[in-house]
Amino acid sequence: MPTIIDVPPEWRTRLRVVRDPGLLAGVGAVLLMCAPVLPGLSRLVVLPALLLAPGYALLRLLGQAAGIRSISVAVPVSLVLAVCASFVLDVCGIRLGPLSLGLLLGAVTALFVACSYRRQLAADSLRQHRRTPSGDRGSVRPDATLDERR
Amino acid sequence: MCPESPGSTNARDPSQSLPCLAFSSSGSTGDLSCHACGRRAAPLAENRVGLDMRLLEQGIFAHVQEDSPSRVPLVPSRPLAELTAAGLVAVGAALVIWVYRIAPTARIQSYDPVFWAGMLLAYLAVAWRAVSGRYAVLWLGLLGLFTVLPWFWMSAAGPIGFDTTAQFALLRNVISAGRLFQSTPLLPVGTFYPGLQSAAAAIHWLTGLPLWDSALTLIAVVHCLLPVQVYYVARALPVPHRWAATAGLVYAANPSFVYFDVQFSYESVAILLMLTIVRLYVEALAAERSGGPTWRQSLSASLLIAVISFGLVVTHHLTSLAGIALLLAGALFLKPISGLVDRKGGWRRLFIRWMPVLTLAMCFGLWVVFVAPTTVGYLFPHVSGTVSQLVALATHSGATGATRTIFSNSGVPSYEQAAAIAAPVVIAVAFLFAGIRWLQKPPLRSNFLWPFVVTAGYLVSLPLTLISDGAESAHRTWSFTFVGIALLPAALVILFELDKRRPWVKRTAATVGTAVLAVVLVGNVAVGVSLDYRFPGPYQFGSDTLSSTPETLSFARWVQAHLGPGAHVVTDRFTAVALTAHADDVTPMQEPDLPVAGIWYNPDPPVPALMSAMERQRDDYLAVDIRDAQHTLTGADLFYPGEPERVPPRNITRMAQWPWLRLLCSSPHYRLYKIDFHSYFLWYPSHANDH
Numbered sequence: 009m010p011t012i013i014d015v016p017p018e019w020r021t022r023l024r025v026v027r028d029p030g031l032l033a034g035v036g037a038v039l040l041m042c043a044p045v046l047p048g049l050s051r052l053v054v055l056p057a058l059l060l061a062p063g064y065a066l067l068r069l070l071g072q073a074a075g076i077r078s079i080s081v082a083v084p085v086s087l088v089l090a091v092c093a094s095f096v097l098d099v100c101g102i103r104l105g106p107l108s109l110g111l112l113l114g115a116v117t118a119l120f121v122a123c124s125y126r127r128q129l130a131a132d133s134l135r136q137h138r139r140t141p142s143g144d145r146g147s148v149r150p151d152a153t154l155d156e157r158r
Numbered sequence: 159m160c161p162e163s164p165g166s167t168n169a170r171d172p173s174q175s176l177p178c179l180a181f182s183s184s185g186s187t188g189d190l191s192c193h194a195c196g197r198r199a200a201p202l203a204e205n206r207v208g209l210d211m212r213l214l215e216q217g218i219f220a221h222v223q224e225d226s227p228s229r230v231p232l233v234p235s236r237p238l239a240e241l242t243a244a245g246l247v248a249v250g251a252a253l254v255i256w257v258y259r260i261a262p263t264a265r266i267q268s269y270d271p272v273f274w275a276g277m278l279l280a281y282l283a284v285a286w287r288a289v290s291g292r293y294a295v296l297w298l299g300l301l302g303l304f305t306v307l308p309w310f311w312m313s314a315a316g317p318i319g320f321d322t323t324a325q326f327a328l329l330r331n332v333i334s335a336g337r338l339f340q341s342t343p344l345l346p347v348g349t350f351y352p353g354l355q356s357a358a359a360a361i362h363w364l365t366g367l368p369l370w371d372s373a374l375t376l377i378a379v380v381h382c383l384l385p386v387q388v389y390y391v392a393r394a395l396p397v398p399h400r401w402a403a404t405a406g407l408v409y410a411a412n413p414s415f416v417y418f419d420v421q422f423s424y425e426s427v428a429i430l431l432m433l434t435i436v437r438l439y440v441e442a443l444a445a446e447r448s449g450g451p452t453w454r455q456s457l458s459a460s461l462l463i464a465v466i467s468f469g470l471v472v473t474h475h476l477t478s479l480a481g482i483a484l485l486l487a488g489a490l491f492l493k494p495i496s497g498l499v500d501r502k503g504g505w506r507r508l509f510i511r512w513m514p515v516l517t518l519a520m521c522f523g524l525w526v527v528f529v530a531p532t533t534v535g536y537l538f539p540h541v542s543g544t545v546s547q548l549v550a551l552a553t554h555s556g557a558t559g560a561t562r563t564i565f566s567n568s569g570v571p572s573y574e575q576a577a578a579i580a581a582p583v584v585i586a587v588a589f590l591f592a593g594i595r596w597l598q599k600p601p602l603r604s605n606f607l608w609p610f611v612v613t614a615g616y617l618v619s620l621p622l623t624l625i626s627d628g629a630e631s632a633h634r635t636w637s638f639t640f641v642g643i644a645l646l647p648a649a650l651v652i653l654f655e656l657d658k659r660r661p662w663v664k665r666t667a668a669t670v671g672t673a674v675l676a677v678v679l680v681g682n683v684a685v686g687v688s689l690d691y692r693f694p695g696p697y698q699f700g701s702d703t704l705s706s707t708p709e710t711l712s713f714a715r716w717v718q719a720h721l722g723p724g725a726h727v728v729t730d731r732f733t734a735v736a737l738t739a740h741a742d743d744v745t746p747m748q749e750p751d752l753p754v755a756g757i758w759y760n761p762d763p764p765v766p767a768l769m770s771a772m773e774r775q776r777d778d779y780l781a782v783d784i785r786d787a788q789h790t791l792t793g794a795d796l797f798y799p800g801e802p803e804r805v806p807p808r809n810i811t812r813m814a815q816w817p818w819l820r821l822l823c824s825s826p827h828y829r830l831y832k833i834d835f836h837s838y839f840l841w842y843p844s845h846a847n848d849h
Contacts, residue, residue, distance in 0.1 A: 043364040051366040058364050059379060066465070070458035080295070080386045083379060084434040085462070087357045087427070088469030094338060094356035095472070103336035104356075106363040113360070 030068050034121045036061025041114030044106040054110075062089040062113055065120035069127065089116065243287040247300065250280030251307055258311045261693040269693075270571050273308075277416075277683075278676055280304050285407050285675065294403040295386050301410050302382035309420040310378070312694055312703070316370055316739060319691065320702045320731070320794070321423040323739040324348060326373065329355045329422075330742060333362065333369060343746045344738060350530030353473025354424040373422045380430045381420055385410045387433035388644050394440040395605040398657075401648035404671070408647060411679040412640035413686035419637055428474030429637060431466050432481040436641065438463050439485055439514050443492055446510045456506050460513045467518040471525045475533045478522045480638035484612065485515040491608040543627035551625070564623065564685075574684035581681030582620050584674055588646045589613050595653040606649045612642025623685075633686070647671060688793065699789035700796075705732040706739075713828045714740035720822070721779065728754050728772065729781035730796045733828070737781065746777050748797040755797035758786065758805045763816070763848055766839065773835045780819065780831040784810050817841055 036057035039046075043054045063085030067073040072081070093112045094104055102108050253276025257269045281301065288297040312318060317326040324344035331340030338352040354376075362372035385406035392402035409415070419426045442459040445451050451459075471478050489511050526533050565575050593610060596603055616639035622628030651657060656667050683692075690701040698704035714736055717725065723742035727734075734745035748755045752771050757764050757780070786796060787807040795801055813819055813829070818837035823830040 040364065046366075048366070051364070055361065055365045055367075055375070058360060067462070070462055071455060072458060072462055076295075077390070080383055080390065081434060081438070081462075083383060084430050084466060084469070087376075087380075088431065088466050090360040091353045091356045091469050091472060092465075094352075094360065098338040104332070104338070104359065104363070105336055109360055110364055113364075 029064060029073070030121055030124060033061045033065040033068065033117060037065070037114045037117035037121060039114070040110050040117060043110040043114075058090065058113070059083050059086050062086045062117045062120070065117045065124065068124040069120045071127075089113065240287060240291065240293070243283040243291075243297070244300075246283035247280045247304060250276040250278075250283070251304060252276070253279070254307055255311060258308065258694065262695060266569065266689065266693065266695075267571065270574070273693075274680060277679070281407070281410070281675070281679060282672065285404075285672070288403040288407060289400045294399060294406070295389060298385040298389055298403065298406040298410070299382040301407070302385055303378060305410065305416050306374075306378050306381050306420045308692070309417055310374060313374075313421075317373075317422060318703045318706070318739070319421060320344065320735055322421045323735045325354060325423050326370070327738050327742075328352070329358050329369065329373065332356070332359050342738070343744060344734065347475070347530070347532055347536040348424070350525075350532065351424055351472060351474055353469060354422075354427050357427060358422075377420055377422055377426050380427050383430055384415070384419070384433060387430065387437050388641060390437045391433070391440050391641065392645055392648060394437065394444045395645070395648075396444065397604075397645065397648040397652070401651055404647045405644040407675065408678070409640055409644040411675060411682055412637050412643075413633065413682040414637035415686075416683050417687045417691055424474040425477055425634075425637075428470055428477035431470040431473060432477050432484070432638070433641070435463055435466050435470065435481055435514065435518065436484050436488070438466070439488060440492065442510050442514075443488070446507055453506060456510050460510070460517070463514045464517045464521075467514070467521050470518070471521040475522075475526070475530070475537065476634060477638075478518065480635070482515065482519050482522065483615075484638065484641065485518060487611050488608055489515050491611050492605050493603075493607070540627070540631050544622060544625060544631055547625045547627050569689055570684050574680055577677050577681035578684040579681070581678045581685075582617070584677060585613070585643055585646070586617055588650060588674075589617065592646055592649040592653055596649070599653055602653050602655070604652060606645065606653070609642035609645035609649065612639050613646060614642075615639045616643055636682075699785055700732065700791040700793045702732065702735055702794065706736050709825055709827060710736045711740055713823070713825050713830075716823055717741040717743060717781075717830065725779060726775060726777040727779040727781050727830075728757070728777050730758070730783060730786055731794060732796070733781050733783050746772075746775060755801060758797070758809055759802055761806070761809070763842065763845060766842055769833075769835060769838055769842075772833070778833055779822075780813070780833055782810060782813060782829045782831070783827055784829065785827055786810065 039054050039057040040061065043051060046054065060079065060082050063082035064073060064078060066085055066089065067078050067082055072078070090109075090113060093109060093116065097104055097108050097112060253272055257273040257276065261269055284297045284301040284304070288294040288301075291297070313322065317323045324342055325348065327342040327344060328340055328348050331342065332338060332352065332355045338356060339349055340352075340355070341349040358369075358373045358376045361367060361376055362369050365372070365375075367375060388409040389402045389406040392405040393399070397405065414425075419429055438459060442451075442456065442463070445459075446456060467481075470481055565578070570578075589610070592606070596606055596610065616636060619632040619635050619639065622632040651667075656664065659667075689695075690698055690704045695704055697707050710733075717727070717737060718741035721727075721741075721743070724744060725741075726744045726746065727737055728746055729737065731747070734747065737743040738745050746752055746754060752775075753768060754772075756768060786805040787810045790803050796805070813831065814821070818834045818841050819831040820834060821829060822832050
């Protein structure tokens with residue numbers, strides 16, 4: 009049975025992106041921030057970013073992202089986050105517009121994505137820590153070589 | 159875990175799985191079977207190997223496949239079947255478009271059957287693939303997209319109808335001011351619910367789409383997801399895949415789905431947020447009772463619901479109330495529950511069960527108290543009017559005019575009227591059968607008490623349609639209560655164990671179900687909105703959509719060109735809609751402190767108090783449609799409920815003789831005057847008693 013290591017190296021990045029939509033949410037954050045400077049019809053690429061990226065990033069941060077099922081939650085959450093961003097700008101007295109809204113929404117999305125990866129890293133290290141038997145943990149010297157640790 | 163349970167779709171993320179809880183032992187053999195999907199579980203060892211294989215397969219296909227069907231599909235899931243269904247939907251769309259092209263000049267009897275042929279073709283094609291195939295969510299989304307077609311075709315050029323025009327005026331004001339909380343006289347309460355406008359404005363600003371296209375894009379995206387959310391609500395209960403797909407289809411047959419919830423109006427967006435909250439709530443309850451999630455996961459689910467609750471509250475008042483009611487019903491009637499507070503389930507269950515209800519209720523309460531206190535005054539007359547008419551009917555006192563006859567003067571074809579009467583009867587019968595069986599078969603009850611209670615809400619609202627004040631209120635609740643009705647087919651199948659019957663019984667049930675879906679769809683669309691909101695046609699006095707003619711458009715263009723956007727024009731409701739939509743004017747409506755209707759109805763000239771108020775508001779122009787004195791209204795009011803039947807003709811002609819009105823523009827039916835307030839205050843003392 010083919011596994012992921014059987015594919016050509018140049019495909020791996022693509023597969024990684026497909027398997028990790030968090031990266032797509034990061035791209036969405038960049039698109040949202042760049043929206044005001046995109047020319048003409050090319051700004052339409054921001055539409056899927058606006059409808060999916062903020063919501064998916066928040067779902068990922070909250071640990072609620074679950075494959076394709078998340079899309080139907082990410083869209084309403086993205087809309088709500090767009091509304092919240094408008095509120096924040098309005099309350100702060102900043103005029104609403106492509107620049108202010110795109111920057112705020114993109115920054116919030118990027119923050120959510122970054123925090124979700126940080127949370128994932130923390131969870132992974134904790135899991136790895138728990139897998140190591142407690143007796144072994146104490147017996148390994150801090151300056152031990154890799155072979156010694158094994 | 160049952161492979162057909164909701165959790166099986168999510169095997170790559172065990173923390174999100176929702177195990178099937180409907181297993182029970184068959185007794186003698188010790189085998190397990192699932193009540194929800196009717197499938198026997200294999201012995202443990204076989205199950206483990208099979209589960210590993212399935213996890214591997216789902217890991218590969220999870221991105222493209224939806225929940226696996228509960229049984230082997232009736233028709234193999236091949237690309238040919240999917241393409242055939244897509245072709246049928248395309249043919250249905252072509253028929254609908256053709257109808258809308260000929261409708262302006264043809265009689266309804268000639269095109270309405272073709273319209274229904276197209277609609278039913280598309281609905282049944284989607285039903286075929288959603289129920290029998292693997293991609294139920296995609297097909298339900300396509301159905302949502304298909305159903306925006308009729309209304310979008312009617313309003314392709316710009317907003318039509320009262321609500322859409324009012325909301326679009328708010329959106330335009332938000333864009334031009336760069337601030338939220340803008341106002342329009344057409345819908346004063348809309349100022350305090352800027353969720354719709356901020357979402358549409360975000361699409362406009364960030365994608366560069368034209369404003370109206372942004373509004374339509376938002377509605378299209380939102381509408382696609384409505385039946386999808388109902389599908390996931392059903393899956394979380396848990397209901398097997400194909401009956402969850404049926405729930406999505408039945409929801410798409412609710413009276414508001416095809417014409418009302420596709421308008422650019424705050425309910426169209428809010429209802430998606432409400433359904434998402436209900437879905438997350440039911441999923442959180444299901445996950446909690448499985449014992450899977452930790453406190454952290456429960457907190458994050460509640461936080462997500464709180465975020466969407468805020469979005470819902472700032473978008474629409476009535477949908478927020480409906481959301482509170484649905485969550486409250488869920489908290490009380492979704493099992494397992496032991497007493498009102500359910501303490502036996504532990505604090506986490508208590509938290510998951512009640513926190514979303516409290517969050518949404520508190521958000522709404524705080525918003526109404528601190529930001530939108532006018533909401534109470536806006537909603538209360540609908541409730542008090544209905545109650546007072548009910549009391550009057552019950553006590554036989556002053557009930558004249560309280561009752562109404564359904565489809566009076568509507569012009570709806572007879573078969574639509576028959577379907578409209580049959581639909582609630584069919585729903586009531588299904589409810590009765592399912593309810594009786596639910597009482598008889600405790601082991602099969604699952605979570606159907608909640609949809610039964612919501613369905614009962616629909617049935618209770620039906621008699622209100624026969625009261626003039628209660629009709630609109632009842633209509634507005636149906637898009638919410640249909641969440642319960644959508645689950646009735648699943649309840650019938652599971653409670654009567656139709657899945658386990660002989661093939662001919664299944665075939666008969668499928669045929670009857672298809673016929674019932676068609677009847678419910680036709681009947682509900684017929685009662686959902688009036689004909690003038692469904693099809694274009696010739697001029698119709700007193701219609702929000704058909705009172706706009708080429709003359710109206712050229713009048714509006716003249717006004718915009720010569721007065722500029724934002725001019726304050728006092729006029730009747732229908733001219734106001736046209737001038738707001740096409741000239742971007744501000745059109746003050748009848749208010750207690752601004753009784754502008756007196757200019758049309760009172761025999762005396764307008765009093766100085768009114769004119770002073772108009773001068774303060776800079777209402778400098780008066781637009782008159784002389785047809786106000788030629789026709790009698792049958793639908794909406796020109797100015798206020800209970801107004802005289804017709805404007806006296808001499809009240810229109812006298813305006814030409816008032817020296818303080820200067821005629822700016824005249825067309826066959828419209829007159830536009832500039833008000834000279836200084837001249838008026840000089841003129842009035844000597845003409846106060848002129849008749």
